[in-house]
Amino acid sequence: MAFYEKKLSRQDIYDGYIIHVHKDEVELPDGNTSFREIVDHHGGVCIVAVDSDGGVFTVRQFRYAYGREITEIPAGKLEAGEDPLDCAARELSEETGCTAEKIESLGVIYPTPGYASEVIHIYLATGLKRGESHLDEDEFLEAKKIPFKDLERMVLTGEINDAKTVVGVMRAKYVLGL
Amino acid sequence: MAFYEKKLSRQDIYDGYIIHVHKDEVELPDGNTSFREIVDHHGGVCIVAVDSDGGVFTVRQFRYAYGREITEIPAGKLEAGEDPLDCAARELSEETGCTAEKIESLGVIYPTPGYASEVIHIYLATGLKRGESHLDEDEFLEAKKIPFKDLERMVLTGEINDAKTVVGVMRAKYVLGL
Numbered sequence: 289m290a291f292y293e294k295k296l297s298r299q300d301i302y303d304g305y306i307i308h309v310h311k312d313e314v315e316l317p318d319g320n321t322s323f324r325e326i327v328d329h330h331g332g333v334c335i336v337a338v339d340s341d342g343g344v345f346t347v348r349q350f351r352y353a354y355g356r357e358i359t360e361i362p363a364g365k366l367e368a369g370e371d372p373l374d375c376a377a378r379e380l381s382e383e384t385g386c387t388a389e390k391i392e393s394l395g396v397i398y399p400t401p402g403y404a405s406e407v408i409h410i411y412l413a414t415g416l417k418r419g420e421s422h423l424d425e426d427e428f429l430e431a432k433k434i435p436f437k438d439l440e441r442m443v444l445t446g447e448i449n450d451a452k453t454v455v456g457v458m459r460a461k462y463v464l465g466l
Numbered sequence: 467m468a469f470y471e472k473k474l475s476r477q478d479i480y481d482g483y484i485i486h487v488h489k490d491e492v493e494l495p496d497g498n499t500s501f502r503e504i505v506d507h508h509g510g511v512c513i514v515a516v517d518s519d520g521g522v523f524t525v526r527q528f529r530y531a532y533g534r535e536i537t538e539i540p541a542g543k544l545e546a547g548e549d550p551l552d553c554a555a556r557e558l559s560e561e562t563g564c565t566a567e568k569i570e571s572l573g574v575i576y577p578t579p580g581y582a583s584e585v586i587h588i589y590l591a592t593g594l595k596r597g598e599s600h601l602d603e604d605e606f607l608e609a610k611k612i613p614f615k616d617l618e619r620m621v622l623t624g625e626i627n628d629a630k631t632v633v634g635v636m637r638a639k640y641v642l643g644l
Contacts, residue, residue: 291528291535291606302479302487304503307581309480309487314530322604324530325482327505332580350469351576352492352502353583357469358576365580395624397632398529398536399577400584402510402543403485405531426500428469444640446573451629454575458636462622 291317293324306330306365329406333376334363334452336394336460337386337413343433344457345384350428359442360450361457362431363408372409380413382422384431389415394459399451410456412463436466469495471502484508484543507584511554512541512630514572514638515564515591521611522635523562528606537620538628539635540609541586550587558591560600562609567593572637577629588634590641614644 294315302309308328316322337345348359364379366372373391380386394410421431434442440461441447443454460466472493480487486506494500515523526537542557544550551569558564572588599609612620618639619625621632638644 290608291526293528293530301482304479304489305501307487307503307505309485309505311482312530316604317528317606320604323483325485326531327485327487327582329581348469350471350495351579352471352490353504353579353581354576358579360579363580395627397627397629398532399629400582401529401531401536401538401628402541403507403531404505404578404582406578426494426498428495430468444637446637449573449575450579451575451577451633454633454636455629458632459622459624 293317296321325403327404329404330368331366331372331407331409332363333366333372333379333409333411334361334456335376335380335411335413336361336456337380337384337388337416338436338460338464339416339433342436344436344439345386345431346434346439347383347429347431349430358450359448359453361453363452373411376409376411376413381419382424383429385419385421386413386416387419388413392463394456394463397452397455408452410452410459412460436461471495474499503581505582505584507582508544508546509550509585509587510541510543511550511557511587511589512539512634513554513558513589513591514539514634515558515562515566515594516614516638516642517594517611520614522614522617523564523609524612524617525561525607525609527608536628537626537631539631541630551589554587554589554591559597560602561607563597563599564591564594565597566591572634572641575630575633586630588630588637590638614639
């Protein structure tokens with residue numbers, strides 16, 4: 289690889305509940321050295337769940353980092369070693385009460401390659417059956433179905449700005465041929 | 467706001483060069499308490515630079531967090547207090563050597579609302595004039611133009627997975643009516 293950066297040393301900074309932070313000294317491609325501050329995270333999943341009426345499940349929740357509520361597709365953190373597909377089925381059920389006949393991969397995204405190693409796995413869920421939602425104890429959100437065409441307009445015009453939601457909706461449109 | 471989370475206390479964890487980490491105790495909507503681990507970042511910009519031949523400038527660079535090279539649109543970090551539009555023009559020039567007659571906003575994205583406060587501003591640059599690129603001293607990348615239709619296929623099929631690149635390309639397509 290032309291531009292490889294070699295780790296010279298690592299300073300562990302924070303071993304938290306969902307994030308782990310370290311600062312590495314690296315050798316750059318030209319032989320000089322620099323530092324890279326990195327946030328490690330187990331990764332996550334998100335689900336574009338399309339109902340038989342063409343509506344897509346979204347959730348509205350308070351995001352402390354931004355100090356306000358935003359709209360996203362259902363999502364959650366991977367537990368260590370968990371299969372992303374299992375995680376997607378679990379989060380879909382927890383946040384919307386739905387089970388899906390079919391869950392297929394829409395690939396992954398790298399949300400912030402400059403400083404975080406997180407990978408988010410995106411799934412398309414169809415053949416939905418409604419049940420009861422059952423949220424985590426520190427989770428408060430409102431699930432709402434939005435027609436696909438409206439959601440597409442919202443992610444393209446900036447009414448919805450959550451990265452995984454924009455990517456999920458546009459890849460689902462591509463796969464579904466909408 | 468129905469789901470507001472109130473800060474009770476803050477523990478500063480790391481005051482780094484590009485990231486700042488803190489852990490807050492919060493009061494949840496039901497009155498219980500929990501913790502939120504938050505990564506603060508000045509934010510960034512990225513640019514969908516479309517040339518007169520329909521090609522879009524991309525950059526390929528080693529991303530230490532993933533341990534490999536990935537393809538992205540030109541991007542960079544905001545300096546404290548910097549206007550995102552000025553930052554976009556600067557990064558476009560640094561990474562591709564181009565100046566643009568017109569730079570317009572494609573809105574913002576929230577890359578990781580679960581734990582980071584970062585906002586990425588997306589711009590569409592047209593009317594490009596070529597010049598000399600001039601990278602930061604710890605920056606090593608290769609700029610390459612990709613035809614718009616090819617890039618669209620790559621972001622939708624998962625050949626390119628950088629979140630800001632997928633969102634930027636799809637919003638540019640929408641605005642340009644492609």
